[in-house]
Amino acid sequence: MKRLTLLAAALALPAALPAQPASDPIFTAAAVRAHVEFLADDLLKGRDTGSEGHEIAARYVASQFDGLGLKPGGDDDGWYQRIAFQKxxxxxxxxxxxxxxxxxxxxxxxxxxxxxxxxxxxxxxxxxxxxxxxxxxxxxxxxxxxxxxxxxxxxxxxxxxxxxxxxxxxxxxxxxxxxxxxxxxxxxxxxxxxxxxxxxxxxxxxxxxxxxxxxxxxxxxxxxxxxxxxxxxxxxxxxxxxxxxxxxxxxxxxxxxxxxxxxxxxxxxxxxxxxxxxxxxxxxxxxQRVTSPNVVAILPGSDPILKDEYVVLSAHLDHIGVSAAKPGDPATKDRINNGALDNGAGIATMLEVARAMAGAPQKPRRSIIFLASTGEEKGLLGADYFARHPTVPIKQIVGNVDLDMPLLLYPFTDVVAFGADHSTLGPIVAQAVKPMGVTLSPDPMPQETIFVRSDHYMFVKQGVPAVFLATGFANGGEQAWGDFLSGNYHHPGDDMNQPIDWDAGARFAEANYRITRAMADGDTPPRWFANDFFGDLFAPQATRAAK
Missing domain, CATH: 3.50.30.30 (Glucose Oxidase; domain 1)
Incomplete structure (x- = not known):
């Protein structure tokens, strides 16, 4: 893949897009692409947990948060929640x-x-x-x-x-x-x-x-x-x-x-x-012991009462690094797993939602936590650590939307919110994206057990209603997902040479802005449905909603 210098990529970033009204934010293909170009560059060597490449990516995300005027949400009033891992x-x-x-x-x-x-x-x-x-x-x-x-x-x-x-x-x-x-x-x-x-x-x-x-x-x-x-x-x-x-x-x-x-x-x-x-x-x-950070930022809410409740928008920053050389491999073989879609695209989406939120004349009523987690590819570890050691009280976190590997290879017309059937987040997502002409679809690949394979599951286990949002199977999505999962998924081919539809990236960012905004501005927070399996198991004392 073509290399970029870090400086050149940084200069390409849309740090100063004009603020837009809360009801009509602008999301551009160029802005999403610029973030992914940096994060998926060969110089970051696949952003493996505990690697120098991941540390560079973490500093990039923190600098974006800083430039947007967000508040640090990590340890000791900083951007990072530093985690020790046993490898x-x-x-x-x-x-x-x-x-x-x-x-x-x-x-x-x-x-x-x-x-x-x-x-x-x-x-x-x-x-x-x-x-x-x-x-x-x-x-x-x-x-x-x-x-x-x-x-x-x-x-x-x-x-x-x-x-x-x-x-x-x-x-x-x-x-x-x-x-x-x-x-x-x-x-x-x-x-x-x-x-x-x-x-x-x-x-x-x-x-x-x-x-x-x-x-x-x-x-x-x-x-x-x-x-x-x-x-x-x-x-x-x-x-x-x-x-x-x-x-x-x-x-x-x-x-x-x-x-x-x-x-x-x-x-x-x-x-x-x-x-x-x-x-x-x-x-x-x-x-051995290694360390790697979660990157955490907070946009304080505008409502004097609801600002003490938090909605978490999360995406994992890590990927799987560099594949080991195999006998007979030519010296020039590409072994860097760049992770452009998994999950550079998810981080880009989160950053663009953060930009739109921070620039909105009317700020969200509830506070928003933006979490770029580490160790997802190692077993959802960074999100698990944050959910068990949150930098705000866990009882004040009212909902989570996780962004993981949006497949931006086709003009999606539907989204899947894994976990939507268990809480009012399902109706919230459906209503939020409806004005875009986007529909909410059920899990199209239950055999992949995706519900327990992304970071939102760690919030569910702490009693927080959560969903994992992905592009759906309609309008060419089924073929695209099948080809990707059997091809470039966790492979050096997940890089900038793919035919990525950046307009779909801008559209996905808009969808997540609308969803997060709806969660933050509602009179009531997301609720588990009555008699729901996960609500009964992990939040038995929580207020319920009728389904």
Missing amino acids: TERAPTPASLTVTGPGGQESFTHAGDVLVGVNAAEPHLDLTAPLVFVGYGLENQRFGLDDYAGLDVRGKIVVTLRGYPKGLPSEEGAHLSATKAMIAQKHGAIAMLSLGTLQSMKARPWARMVQFADEPDFTWVSPEGKPFDQAPGIRAAASLNDPAAEAIFAGAPQSVAAIRKIADRKGGKPRGFALRTSARIKADSVS
């Missing part, structure tokens, strides 16, 4: 999983037919235990899930199916899937293996999973110096390809194929049973 990488000795059963012993090496995780708490992990199949490994009374019933998994390794039963609502199912390790820990298991279903293997083929086999593991470190771990009792985890799965199910009362057939039915929930095999998991790792 764990694989030692040179490959991790392995060895299965012992009726047919003898069979070993599998990491990145072959198993993907073995690392555990910073045990840099020389060596664990052996019997195996128990636990179906999907889920528990929830509301949905009649009780996969551990009658099974003794204390001190054992559980084997779970990936995903959740067909027919379960996609967002609730995605959330429950993310709790499997905690459920296994509660029942006394010490490790967890996962096995693909027909549906999950179609959504994420093994070859796609192996592409990221050697990515380091990250977690944030608390101000007290303790690394965060949701399930410290689960000492090891691994994913299984078919040869490893067949070895584990040797002599079992049901075959892998039979289990998958049951799971492929609507409502199918294969029952668990003790396996006739055991497994030894070995993994060596090395850990």
Whole structure:
């Protein structure tokens, strides 16, 4: 990709566009493009968490906030919320999983037919235990899930199916899937293996999973110096390809194929049973501490009462850095993952909304927090840290809209607000974009479990109504999304050489301005709907709205 100098890119930025009336802000293709040009430049080397390139990007965003006259919203009255991360990488000795059963012993090496995780708490992990199949490994009374019933998994390794039963609502199912390790820990298991279903293997083929086999593991470190771990009792985890799965199910009362057939039915929930095999998991790792900042700004509200409530507009600033060279790669091969759309475009949208808000003659009634988060690609870590350690009281944060990878490759006519069905944010989004001729569409790809894969989910877990906004599938969107996810997504091809529709970028910025403004100016804040799963789970005392 063509390089820009940082100075030249900075000079191209629209820092002094004239202020527009609140009801009629101007958003331009050039302004959106200029931000993305800087953030996706090769000199930033993919903005990896903890890298110099990300630090440069963070300073760029902070300088934009400063130039708009916003207030710093980070630590110690500054722009940054500096986060310590524990980074764990694989030692040179490959991790392995060895299965012992009726047919003898069979070993599998990491990145072959198993993907073995690392555990910073045990840099020389060596664990052996019997195996128990636990179906999907889920528990929830509301949905009649009780996969551990009658099974003794204390001190054992559980084997779970990936995903959740067909027919379960996609967002609730995605959330429950993310709790499997905690459920296994509660029942006394010490490790967890996962096995693909027909549906999950179609959504994420093994070859796609192996592409990221050697990515380091990250977690944030608390101000007290303790690394965060949701399930410290689960000492090891691994994913299984078919040869490893067949070895584990040797002599079992049901075959892998039979289990998958049951799971492929609507409502199918294969029952668990003790396996006739055991497994030894070995993994060596090395850990270090790195730091990376969230960038936080505040636009104070204009209403003397509502200004103490905050609406958060967030976008992740980090991307995945530079891909490792592979044997036989030419020296000139492009390995920089620039992240133009993921998520330079999201940050550009947030900055343009901030510009319009700051320049409006009538400021929003509620205060607005603009959050450029770090560590999203490592597991939503920067947003999780902010939501658990907010720089304003969490009870005063009333709503969040997250911007992640708007696909600006076609003239979108609809948007998807993942999470819209759970709170009044759904109607707020729909009404806000209606004057633009834009419609709100339901989740078009529930198999991707996107609801739990973007930063807004971290606010949901703290009881805050939140949505993740993306361009929709209408007007060529379905083809564009399919091509991008199977092509340039998390690939050096996500750069400025793509046929990006910058007019769509300006339109997306306008849509998010309207949405954020509606959230900030409403007489009542966003509310969870009555009897909503997430509202009941994470905000049981919050005021509800009728659906």
